[in-house]
Amino acid sequence: MSKTKRTALVVAPGRGVYNAAELGYFHHHHESRLNLLSGFDAQRAERDQTSLAELDGAERFTLSKFTRGDNASGLIYACSYADYLAIDREAFDIVAVTGNSMGWYTALACGGALDGDQGFEVVNTMGTIMQEDLIGGQLIYPFVDGDWREIPGKREELLALVKDIPDLHVSIRLGGMLVLAGMELALKEAESRLPLIQDRYPMRLANHAAFHTPLLEGNSARGKSALPPSLFGQPETPMIDGRGHVWLSKATPIETLWDYTFGEQVTQTYDFTRAVITGLHEFAPDVVILLGPGTTLGGATAQAMIECEWGGLTSKADFIARQKEDPLILSMGMDDQRKDVIA
Template sequence: MKKTALVVCPGRGTYNKPELGSISSKIAEDGAKVRDIIHQIDAVRAELDCPTVTELDQMDLYKSRVHQSPDNAAALIYAAGYTDFLAINRDEYDVVAITGNSMGWYTAMACAGCWSVDTSTRLVTNMAQLTAGGAGAQFIYPLVDGNWQPSAEYRARVAEQLAAHQGDLMMSINYGGYAVLAGTTAACEAAIAALPMVDERFPLLLPGHAAFHTSLMSEASEAALERWPPVLFKAPHTPLVDGRGHCWSGHIASAEALHGYTLGHQVTQTYDFTRAIQVAVKEYAPDHIILLGPGSGLGGAVAQALIQCNWQGLDSKESFSARQQRPHPYVLSMGLPEQRALVTGHGSENNK
């Protein structure tokens, strides 16, 4: 009997040095279907006079200025996530819903069949260019303690900075146990200076990030709405859960509404990834959550979102880790070879 699965797509900053070569290495494993998709993506990128995904992924050395350039990073993240989605063993898993974090919404839209490969490649590249040209900055600060329990003290600190810089500093992403804040450069710098350090790491400025998911992205949104018409959008073939926790079902979703949300609200308003995960598990009750690549950084935020709503009795980092120790973990990250094998069936005795 098939196991049901919620698929989650990663956002910006997930193609890093350890991921170099990961897309090319998976092509040999996952077969002609994935290879053909990469060829299509490469052809569009070449037409746009941009480095192809294959060129970027097969470079001898990881170069931050190249691989973290917004339109290059966006293409790599989208290509890695979309091809991971295609590699899921459908004889073992029935994908009942798809969601994503921030830029992962674009990958989710592609996975759900809302765009052609040509459109999604062009749109992902263009949105990265438009939003990267925006003003401001983005940084991250924890809302939980070391055992992933909510911290009233940390939340109060974040609320204090939002109040102190009202209109200039905003909640960009509600990301599990973390607040991703964004706003004007001056407001972000002042808030970072004022917030007490946690774990010798936070507050952490996100290099190369603008004030995503805030009103400072309004010009980018307006340009995108004008450039990308609703006719390019289709209703999803698999339910989608967006950054408000709203569910889009194929039989009732309209192309016009998806267009307005994706290029409007999603660009300029807070992306509540925590709520998206919580709504998705409650609405679709998946047997497993599959995290697409590149990388495996989504795991902590997903676990923290589950802990916040006490999903299946999860109430701490300790209880989540114990749940993951079972032969078939609840959360399966395709960025981890041993868990990827459980999802694709390649090299896994459990899926034969």
């Protein structure tokens, strides 16, 4: 008996998801796709960079090495893209793809606007540019409570803080959190004015630059110079960007897609929440599949669902109950959910 297909929105993660727990992720889950890794490593060899095979096969995880933009970006892309290829197409009809921050580059490859090698070229080039010209940093702070309900006035308070501190920007709208970015003085000022909550926030993100802010206009220019529009083609699957805009198959202006990817996407706020909500509203998927590595994007995705009350969700408790009964989110970074996704 054939399987009943479910429709799926696929979400690719950004930086910061390959940590000590993920060490060996590619080799563990994708031993049959080591040729894919070899192709990516051929590109890295041309830049005299440490191979992904060596990084993923390391005996121990070190923050200084694995969170570098020129290492983290390529490693995460390789794991995410291989996960995408592993999705059981007899069980799932992928109706759209999106991603968080760097995950937009992965989504371009998953959606078919770039092939796998071109996607890696984009990710590795931009990650290297970021590392070579590391500008500013990021911190993260929530505006929801422990049950993922919005705290009245908290979001507005954070936005007012951004307006009040020179050179502080909203980098990413990430579910029930805002990622703020700026130079060191701006970040320190924000940290001094934000009360410590949950014993962890405000939280600095290690080795992250001031992504998605005007501070990276130089990186944007370098990216456009290094990566021409000729890399891009028409997507095969609809792609949702960091504004919530949908790029449709056979109807995408290539030059405009290229310009957004290395222009506005680099220098303006990335609204992951809007991307997820657009995916839910426009494509009404049965499930959302989160590519690995890591599991940290699950909370932000669920919080986006709660914000738009998708499936009647209004709180973390609602989400947990629904996940136990009939999951809305399947995370490939979690072994118990991964088995329900792969062929």
